[in-house]
Amino acid sequence: MTLRDDLRSRPWLIAWILLVLPLAWWTVQLVAGGWVPHGDTAVAAVRVHDVFGSHTPLLGMPSTSGLAVEGVHAHHPGPLQFQLLAPLYALTGHAPWALVVGSFVLIATLLALALAAANAAGGRRGAIAVAVAQAVALPVVGAGLVTPWNPWVAMVAFTAAVASGWAILVGRGRWWPVFIVTLSLAAQSHLAVAPVAVVLGVVALVASVVLWRAGLLQMSRGTVILTAVLGLVCWVAPLADVATRRPHNLELLLRVAGAGDGAPVLSVVVLAGAGALLWWLHRHGGGVASGRPSVVVPWVAIVTAVLLLSATRAGGGRAGYIAIGLPAVLILLTWPVVGWWSRSRHARAAAGVLVAVVALGLLLVPRPFERLIGADADRAAVVVERARQVARGIDGPVVIRSTGSTAWADIAPAVYAALVAGGREVYFEPRVDGQREDDFRHPRHLDAPHRTLLVDSYADRPQPAPEGAVVERVELPERPEAPAPGGDRYVDLVLTPAG
Structure with a gap:
């Protein structure tokens, strides 16, 4: 046949x-x-x-x-x-x-x-x-x-x-x-x-x-x-x-x-x-x-x-x-x-x-889901690459926090997922309350000295960084057909001193 x-x-x-x-x-x-x-x-x-x-x-x-x-x-x-x-x-x-x-x-x-x-x-x-x-x-x-x-x-x-x-x-x-x-x-x-x-x-x-x-x-x-x-x-x-x-x-x-x-x-x-x-x-x-x-x-x-x-x-x-x-x-x-x-x-x-x-x-x-996925992935990818570079200088646990619409919705999860995949000891606050599968990674369970990596997204004006913090600024790729939540254009990766 x-x-x-x-x-x-x-x-x-x-x-x-x-x-x-x-x-x-x-x-x-x-x-x-x-x-x-x-x-x-x-x-x-x-x-x-x-x-x-x-x-x-x-x-x-x-x-x-x-x-x-x-x-x-x-x-x-x-x-x-x-x-x-x-x-x-x-x-x-x-x-x-x-x-x-x-x-x-x-x-x-x-x-x-x-x-x-x-x-x-x-x-x-x-x-x-x-x-x-x-x-x-x-x-x-x-x-x-x-x-x-x-x-x-x-x-x-x-x-x-x-x-x-x-x-x-x-x-x-x-x-x-x-x-x-x-x-x-x-x-x-x-x-x-x-x-x-x-x-x-x-x-x-x-x-x-x-x-x-x-x-x-x-x-x-x-x-x-x-x-x-x-x-x-x-x-x-x-x-x-x-x-x-x-x-x-x-x-x-x-x-x-x-x-x-x-x-x-x-x-x-x-x-x-x-x-x-x-x-x-x-x-x-x-x-x-x-x-x-x-x-x-x-x-x-x-x-x-x-x-x-x-x-x-x-x-x-x-x-x-x-x-x-x-x-x-x-x-x-x-x-x-x-x-x-x-x-x-x-x-x-x-x-x-x-x-x-x-x-x-x-x-x-037109496929709006596809455009949104592509835009979100492009924005997250550039931040994740910089976050990996920042994390190379961190010994011990790291806590990921976020401020800003884009950071909360997409980019902070991208950062902690990448660091978890890289074998780092990562703690973060999930986007929902209540009992969760990843509760063991909540920062409240961390007593050891650690560093905090703040993922801060904003449209035009950055927040002042804490004294002694290391700041990496990333300009997000522009995608007019699928803009970032809240019109965010920048992300700061703020690495605070050990605490």
């Missing part, structure tokens, strides 16, 4: 190549451009660094739950993303490029699993439906997809979980291990998809029992054991948090879930609409346990309903985070459209037009 024949027999592989090509290009661009972790990705870099240390993370990134419920600073549910990125990061001596390459490999793997599962469930039509739904994210997000920011891995992992769950519902029980891992990764990476992940897990389990009793589920004992083992491995860290901490993160998450501002009427409408659709599909032989490829409709209808219901319960402007589930929800649209396309006499021409439209979108559609 030639390569061309092999590709024709695996349409999902062609779709995967087309989706991965822009991801590979963005990875090369970021690595060649000297990308450094900054802001949230710097926070993630510290946690990835700590996976093999004595304070291995038990939870995910800090969440913005404190904006919705005062005093409740919960984390996203788990550290699985950190654990998957940690081996390459450690092997490269904690090089920043390893986080980008590792994220690329992770996203590319999740896309392959999503497309292969959709192909197993719905054939070529299923693979193309999932590919088109996922392709929507490419022009919108851009290069951000290959940075270690938790919303993006949650988005792609969630699509892979929905696709592998679909494969289970048509009788392909061997997809259960993939389903449990991708669903766990999505749920642990971001709170927005955690509620729907729980619902999908329960629905898939119940439907599997029904299908198995009807003789419609192909699943060996080995697959059952492997699924159980992988599920335990994925969740052992969050379970350890529940067993060892008070208050544990699950308790905080439940408090957040119970305190949403809510919209009762809208919630009832969402539930009633979803219930009516599921009942109608069941009456016409298209229920969740029908074993047919068209089961994707009630399956994704459940996804949509739970996401919308979660949005009605969100507070503090957090409802927009349900956009993380958008590619999975779009399958409701792409499934019938691809069905119509496959029956058309002009299917090949339509496919060419679609590929051309996506390509033009990648070239022409």
Whole structure:
């Protein structure tokens, strides 16, 4: 069989190549451009660094739950993303490029699993439906997809979980291990998809029992054991948090879930609409346990309903985070459209037009996330390089503090992530209050003599430096299309005497 024949027999592989090509290009661009972790990705870099240390993370990134419920600073549910990125990061001596390459490999793997599962469930039509739904994210997000920011891995992992769950519902029980891992990764990476992940897990389990009793589920004992083992491995860290901490993160998450501002009427409408659709599909032989490829409709209808219901319960402007589930929800649209396309006499021409439209979108559609990432990384990189030079003269611990909008939001985390990666003993005040995974690095735990490195960003007028301090002044690169927070143009690195 030639390569061309092999590709024709695996349409999902062609779709995967087309989706991965822009991801590979963005990875090369970021690595060649000297990308450094900054802001949230710097926070993630510290946690990835700590996976093999004595304070291995038990939870995910800090969440913005404190904006919705005062005093409740919960984390996203788990550290699985950190654990998957940690081996390459450690092997490269904690090089920043390893986080980008590792994220690329992770996203590319999740896309392959999503497309292969959709192909197993719905054939070529299923693979193309999932590919088109996922392709929507490419022009919108851009290069951000290959940075270690938790919303993006949650988005792609969630699509892979929905696709592998679909494969289970048509009788392909061997997809259960993939389903449990991708669903766990999505749920642990971001709170927005955690509620729907729980619902999908329960629905898939119940439907599997029904299908198995009807003789419609192909699943060996080995697959059952492997699924159980992988599920335990994925969740052992969050379970350890529940067993060892008070208050544990699950308790905080439940408090957040119970305190949403809510919209009762809208919630009832969402539930009633979803219930009516599921009942109608069941009456016409298209229920969740029908074993047919068209089961994707009630399956994704459940996804949509739970996401919308979660949005009605969100507070503090957090409802927009349900956009993380958008590619999975779009399958409701792409499934019938691809069905119509496959029956058309002009299917090949339509496919060419679609590929051309996506390509033009990648070239022409403005990508604000990408511009912001590039600008923030450029500003952080020049400061990080100077901070490394300043730190060479420091013996013993160093405390990183910040003043100014840009320093607080992006550059100070970039500095402490770089120094942590370089093996320095670093202490810092995180950007959120409450119980944190990195609390052991808070300056209040430091009694030994130390130096303080102040990262001070400002627009036009510097603050006077303490007597005896060493000051390194950095002019930030100008990016008019993505200006620094607060209009900051300069950063002073102020190294105070030992204290």
